[in-house]
Amino acid sequence: MAFLVFGLAVLIFAFIVRRATTSIVRARSEKQRRCKSVYRIPQFERVIGYALYRTQVTAMKNKNAMEVNLQRYLDNGETWSAVMMGNTFFNTIDPRNVQEILGTKFEDFGTAERLAAFGPLLGKGIFTTDGNFWKTSRALVKPNFNRSQVADLEALESHIQQLFAKIPRDGSTFDLQKLFFQLTLDSATEFLFGESVHSLTSSEDSEQQRFEAAFDLAQAKLGIRYRRGKFIRFSDIFMPDYEFKTACKTVHEFVDKIVGKALERSHPKDAEKVIEEKDEVERYVFLKELAKATRDPQRLRDELLNILLAGRDTTASLLSSTFHVLVRRPDILEKLRKEVDELHGVKPNYDTLKSMKYLKYILNETLRLYPVVPTNARVAVKDTTLSHGGGPDRKSPVFIPKGQVVAYSVYCMHRRKDIYGEDALEFKPERWAPKPEGEESLRPAWGYLPFNGGPRVCVGQQFALTEASYAIVRLLQEFAVVEDRDGGPFVEQLSLTMVSANGVKVAVMPI
Template structure:
């Protein structure tokens, strides 16, 4: 009898598939209508990026193509400034059916990073992608965890510590020798014969070695001395972890397919290197760490060890600060020398200011550096043209708004639902000709 009932219903595989597909379409339609209702309650949409393929595959393909071919800046300038009537440099699209907002508007970026800071964060997806490398550090957490990290790290960068330039001067001299010798030769010593004369030198590589050496010295109390050694295991491992991590982060939903063999091997080398310094710090008693604060060998890790004995927290925060201390300074130095080579008049003026204030052989003091106004202006301009984080993403941690860019005229708030990614570009913003009329970028 039951078989007869099912036969009468004429249920086939095709019927089931069609029915399920219909339910899927209906669910998407209802979800989209509910999303539109909630957005309308808070604000409006930004200008829509036109797309001709399902899931905005053409938009995604174009972004990948221009990124691979080194044309990302020009591409995003066009995408963000495509509506000449609004001048708000904020658009949105739906790659893989997920709403994504992109902005290079100063008011929106200020809201994300300052005035509405608690509304936006890294989010769980970012934390999951970066956890193996940066753990639960200040760069991967939000809310109370982020605040705790900030409270732990911030006191370690008081003026008395960062104004002690002896550590940096020591490694600067090694850097100058390496440049004079034509690159890393694997041997210390003063270059007196200019054996590098006429040789092409990859100064960017030297700058990354220099900042790694000075950062490890400042943070750990001992430098890896990569400027003296062509191949340094920790430096190589640290660079490889960063390389693969960057691919993982950019792969999005496909990051599961990224090979992680070299990443895991390099991460093990990196952690083993850092662990030995953590072991030494944890071997000190609280009283011994407190007494070290007055000694010449006191370092960042000692300071952290005075606040927490949590090995994982020490490892995570140390790795995060090491990453920041190395890459930001090295990239800024590289771009500075690139621009000075292109602008000899600026180079000569800057050189005169430094010689007049410091001399040709003396090391500058902290007060000397503060008084070098043209140097400060030069660095500010380099950072405008080449910000250390040119593109970044934040996730809406709750239903909120962005202050500018909504509606046809671009003057209304944009409704932003929880878990909506917002990609912002300081690089595009700081090269906008309407914001910086004198712009030779």
């Protein structure tokens, strides 16, 4: 017992010494770099920050973490620090700081524990790595997202038809959000693997359904793993999650088979087979192109899964939030219908979609008020500074020591009245329309970041906007009435992305 007490005392002493030394070093560096301290939000104690942690956990449980965070920004200003479970978090919604974190001082920040948290499922790829590995990944992946590839609407149409087939036409209630998640999985796997998992049509207990279930389960756990921060390695050793491990294994085996087949097909010695199968695999396949750059099966699997994770839920979330709004706002739906009717029932192509201005404003506005990735964070990889938020007037630079977590909330930044006007909380697609001469059009620059910015800006932005636009137009061409069967407000559900906790319950009537 005495030994335990002694051990605990040593630990507490070491903790206090470390905090004191860090404060001294920080104060000295602050002075050297002409920085001033950032505002600290009032906290009962700032050693552990347990009360704030409890507030956060309760907000997550109550599904109102975004609103709670917004209120915190309204109460404390746009840049401040807080302590939670022993870690100090620097928080900002100042676009100038965000621009530095993601853009001008990109090299000073990294994604920290992303690889440790996501690695068991995704391995090393564009989404999970930093530094040179990330650069190679980005160079490998980026060329595959040029215009001609994102515009393969024919492939998408076949999945849309399967989605239509699952929609009840007798006015009964169904969850559109669930179907959107299946649609985006089907189209993403077709684009990435060259074969869709057809989750909209595949039978229960098929290999495809098992993959979908395993991917969903493993992905759902990534958010929890990420929130464990530095403790993730510890918890992997002492509290291994066998369900997660099994799910990862199922996902890997499924993708490995597809990668194996692709490598076999594109084997230089197997030239005849390539010709033989060419008709079958006519359209653009991401994996096939990637296999020209690397034949490492692990690398191929990892990059595919990195992109599947980044691209699937995100687009489904955008589609769901858009319909969450559309069914509640007949005025907006009607205006959009008019634009869709101008196509006279003809399926849109890439250029038609691009020319649909009101649709674009709706998507902009959805991504503003319901950003798919509502909060994000980076960790300083070296001592650095951010130019705004320090001192009593919050105008001085702030010192950011190596290891400091820097969090930014796109959700809260997108609600700033000084950027978007007094009606910032209203859903108003028209705000994105260019203003007549003499009036200033909305140009939020780094104050609008649904797809992130800087060197790590989303590579799938055009792919996502094209897919979402196409799906919306096709749904409105197929169904005359789309009505709300939920009635409630948007309730957030946070994992890696934000979706509606209550789904999107609607009923439709065919044209």
